[in-house]
Amino acid sequence: MRQGKIYPYLLIAPALLLITAVTLYPTLFSVYLSLNRSRRGQLEFVGLRNFEIIFNSSDFWQSFRLTAVYGIIFVGLVMIFAFLLALIFSRGLRFGGLYMSIIFIPWMLSEIVSSVMFRWMFLPEIGILQRMLGPVFGDIILLGNSSGAMGIVLSATIWRSVAFAMLLLLAGLQTIPGELTEAASIDGATRWQAFWKVTWPIVLPTTQVTIVFLTIQAINSAGMFLSITNGGPGRATEVLSLYMYREAIVFFNFGYGAALAVILFLVNAVLAVLYIRSLRSQVSYI
Amino acid sequence: MDIASNKIPETPSKTAAKEPGNNFAWGKLEPYIVHVLLILLCLAVLFPIVYTLLASLRPQGFGLSRELISGDGFYFGHYERLLSTPRFLRNIFNSAVNSLGGAVVTTSIAAAAGYAFARLRFRGRGVILTFILGMMLLPGLTNLIPLFKLASDLGILDTYLIMILVYGAYGIPFGIWIMKGFYETIPREMEEAAAVDGATPIQTLLYVIVPISLPGLVSVFMINFVYNWNDFLTALILLSSTSMKTATVGLFDFQNQLTGNNNELLNAAAILIMIPGIIIFLFARKAFLQGMVEGAVKG
Numbered sequence: 001m002r003q004g005k006i007y008p009y010l011l012i013a014p015a016l017l018l019i020t021a022v023t024l025y026p027t028l029f030s031v032y033l034s035l036n037r038s039r040r041g042q043l044e045f046v047g048l049r050n051f052e053i054i055f056n057s058s059d060f061w062q063s064f065r066l067t068a069v070y071g072i073i074f075v076g077l078v079m080i081f082a083f084l085l086a087l088i089f090s091r092g093l094r095f096g097g098l099y100m101s102i103i104f105i106p107w108m109l110s111e112i113v114s115s116v117m118f119r120w121m122f123l124p125e126i127g128i129l130q131r132m133l134g135p136v137f138g139d140i141i142l143l144g145n146s147s148g149a150m151g152i153v154l155s156a157t158i159w160r161s162v163a164f165a166m167l168l169l170l171a172g173l174q175t176i177p178g179e180l181t182e183a184a185s186i187d188g189a190t191r192w193q194a195f196w197k198v199t200w201p202i203v204l205p206t207t208q209v210t211i212v213f214l215t216i217q218a219i220n221s222a223g224m225f226l227s228i229t230n231g232g233p234g235r236a237t238e239v240l241s242l243y244m245y246r247e248a249i250v251f252f253n254f255g256y257g258a259a260l261a262v263i264l265f266l267v268n269a270v271l272a273v274l275y276i277r278s279l280r281s282q283v284s285y286i
Numbered sequence: 287m288d289i290a291s292n293k294i295p296e297t298p299s300k301t302a303a304k305e306p307g308n309n310f311a312w313g314k315l316e317p318y319i320v321h322v323l324l325i326l327l328c329l330a331v332l333f334p335i336v337y338t339l340l341a342s343l344r345p346q347g348f349g350l351s352r353e354l355i356s357g358d359g360f361y362f363g364h365y366e367r368l369l370s371t372p373r374f375l376r377n378i379f380n381s382a383v384n385s386l387g388g389a390v391v392t393t394s395i396a397a398a399a400g401y402a403f404a405r406l407r408f409r410g411r412g413v414i415l416t417f418i419l420g421m422m423l424l425p426g427l428t429n430l431i432p433l434f435k436l437a438s439d440l441g442i443l444d445t446y447l448i449m450i451l452v453y454g455a456y457g458i459p460f461g462i463w464i465m466k467g468f469y470e471t472i473p474r475e476m477e478e479a480a481a482v483d484g485a486t487p488i489q490t491l492l493y494v495i496v497p498i499s500l501p502g503l504v505s506v507f508m509i510n511f512v513y514n515w516n517d518f519l520t521a522l523i524l525l526s527s528t529s530m531k532t533a534t535v536g537l538f539d540f541q542n543q544l545t546g547n548n549n550e551l552l553n554a555a556a557i558l559i560m561i562p563g564i565i566i567f568l569f570a571r572k573a574f575l576q577g578m579v580e581g582a583v584k585g
Contacts, residue, residue, distance in 0.1 A: 007487055008408035015399035015418065015458050018391070022455035023421050026432035033432060085327075088320055095321075101571050102328040105335070108567040109560050110516035112534045116541055116556040117334040120341060120549060128337060159331065164578065171579045220427040223519040227538055241427055248431040249523055257431045265428040272423035 027265065033258035043255070050259035060260075062235065063243040070150065070239055071218035077158050078214055079207075082165035089166070090173040104163040111160075115227035118156040119143070146236035149229045153237060157224050161217065165210050172206025173199070208278035216271050219264065240264060335560075342554035346547060364554035374555065376529060377536035381559075383446055384521070384532060385514035388453025393507045395454065396461025397499070401491055403462060404469035405477070415462075422459035426452075430523045437524060444526050452520060457510040464577055468502030469495065505573035512563045533559045 034050055036043040054060045085103070089096055106114065121129040124141045134140060142148030176199060184194040222241035225231060231238035231246070238246070244264060248257020343360040368374050402408070403415050433452065437443040472495065480490040496503070518534040525531050531539070537555055544552055567574055 005408075008402040008406040008411075011398040011402035011406070011491075012414065014395045015462060016414065018395060018451065018455045019418060019421055019458055022433070022452050023424065023426075023429060026429040026436060027424070029432040029436060030428065033435065088324070093317065093320060093324075097571070099324045099328060100575070101568065103331055104567070104571075104575070105564060106331060108512060108516070108563045109335075110518055110534045110537075110563070112518045112538050112541070113516075113556045113560045114334075116537065116552055117338045119541070120338055120553060121334055123549065126549070159334070167575060167579055216423070222427060226522075227518065227541070230542075244428075244431070245519075245523075249434065254431065254435055261428040261431050265424070268424055268428065272420065275423055276420075 030258045030261045030265070033254050034262045035255070036258075037255040038252060046255065050256050051263075053256070054259055054263070059235070059238075059243065060240075063238055063240045066150075066237065067219060067239040067241075070154065070221075071215060073154055074157055074161075074218045074221075075211060075214045077154070078161050078165050079211060081158070081162045082169055082210070083207075085162065085166040086169035086173055089170055100163075103166070106160045107163050109160070111223040112227045114156050114160055115224065118152055118228055122152050143229070144233050146233060149233060149237050153221075153224055153228050156228060157218075157221060160224075161214065165214060168210045168213065169203065169206055172203045172209075176202050205278050209275060212271050212275040212278060216268055216275075219267060219271075338553045339557055341550055342557050344550060346550050364551045365558070367551065368555055368558060373528065374533075374536065377531055377533040378559075380446075380530060381515055381532040381534070384449040384453060385511050387446065387450035388457065388514045389507045389511040391450060391454025392457030392461045392510045393503055396458055396465050396506060397496065397503055398491075399458070400462045400465025401469055401495060404466045405474075418459050418462060422463070426456055426520060430520065434523050443524060444530050446530075448524055449521065449532075452524065453510070453514040453517070456520075457506075457513065461506045461510065464506050464580060465499070465502055467580055468499055472498055501573070505570065505577050508566050508570050509574060509577050512566055515563055 229237040244260035247253045442448045480494045521532045
């Protein structure tokens with residue numbers, strides 16, 4: 001087939017230009033910003049001072065701890081629910097498509113729409129879940145309580161994310177040929193043994209991919225925290241991504257906010273590398 | 287892979303009954319138990335949406351009575367009020383412009399680039415593809431601060447232009463990935479035949495490849511439209527004036543400014559904003575589910 005030498009580059013040029021302008025250049029720019037501080041709207045070069053302040057700030061470590069606690073619970077619970085569902089769906093059942101569509105609906109909602117729904121359910125005095133659960137935890141207002149507020153954000157984000165994690169795991173499970181589990185059962189393996197000896201080793205890479213994916217999501221969940229608790233009560237739910245948003249956008253500390261963005265970016269980049277590695281190690285049996 | 291279809295390969299339950307360690311009664315009951323659990327799960331998943339919907343269909347302040355449904359039947363006043371509020375309609379209009387614009391940009395750019403990666407051999411192909419796909423994994427969040435600063439320096443903060451460019455760019459890596467996969471399923475003879483007939487490469491792409499690839503293009507377009515429509519944080523940061531804000535940002539402001547017992551109106555707004563995404567998803571369920579899996583795991 002005839003093709004000019006520059007033809008392929010012409011086709012990819014718009015994509016490269018736009019990605020460079022909107023993703024790559026801002027990323028590099030944030031490194032530059034992070035070495036400056038803003039004073040009266042002017043940038044002033046301060047070297048690594050922002051990072052020094054960040055690592056000595058108790059606010060940062062408090063947000064760091066909250067992010068870790070949130071991330072571990074979020075990823076853990078989503079994985080458990082998603083894995084159970086994926087196992088159920090992978091065996092095939094009637095109305096499977098219908099169930100899956102329903103479970104997917106929360107993923108198709110905006111973060112702010114989910115937030116309105118969860119705040120409404122937990123509204124003091126009126127909200128149905130506040131009325132049901134408040135007394136269980138000793139008559140507290142859940143939205144106004146540190147652990148309660150974190151729990152509400154967790155329930156909302158888990159509600160949104162289970163379906164997507166399940167879909168990723170299901171894709172992994174479906175790479176296992178039915179004959180493999182059948183052969184195991186003919187050889188006298190119980191279903192439990194078949195799961196651990198046949199299914200688990202094959203889905204392990206997909207599981208890793210899903211965990212990394214969810215971790216990236218957990219670290220960058222500013223939107224849900226902002227819209228449900230706005231970091232409150234006090235700073236009880238001010239996770240790192242929200243801390244960054246506040247410093248830069250609300251308080252106009254661009255340098256400081258950008259330094260936080262660089263830290264978050266590095267964490268994400270490490271996770272992205274892990275993600276690509278686990279993708280590469282995925283076993284294909286087909 | 288056919289995850290999305292209703293016909294997930296059947297593993298007949300009779301093999302389950304024969305398995306050692308399962309007695310006969312359990313094997314027969316099991317499918318029913320699974321369905322009962324799934325129905326309960328679906329009800330739990332739908333609960334927040336239904337609870338919000340019911341609240342939006344009752345008069346203002348009714349919530350204080352703690353009853354879910356008013357004795358006088360459904361009340362549509364909140365919806366009538368929203369649909370006649372210029373500010374709300376303006377927000378919806380802005381959302382539509384930004385989401386459509388972003389999806390058009392993504393789809394057209396990804397259609398061209400995806401073709402180059404699927405079919406053409408050129409220097410740097412592997413490196414460039416890895417770079418673009420790597421960008422997909424970096425969440426937009428850490429970019430928002432420099433983007434805000436850059437857009438404000440360029441004077442394009444708070445415009446349709448910046449939103450369409452940013453949304454357009456965010457969708458590109460995913461779009462390229464989906465389109466590349468789609469093009470690879472098209473037999474090469476199509477292009478060879480066109481070349482024999484004397485078509486230039488660009489004519490081949492526009493008049494032969496694009497029409498066959500319509501299903502792929504449509505699913506890239508729809509998925510991106512819904513993601514843009516639902517976006518909240520990017521719009522919150524890059525838009526500031528009331529007349530430019532999108533529906534999701536408007537909803538956020540409304541939630542923060544809420545005074546007294548106006549929850550019913552807020553809930554009605556949330557329901558209205560949710561509708562386009564849900565409808566597109568339910569209509570194009572298969573394209574969505576398959577597209578999302580391919581975007582995430584087919585490395």
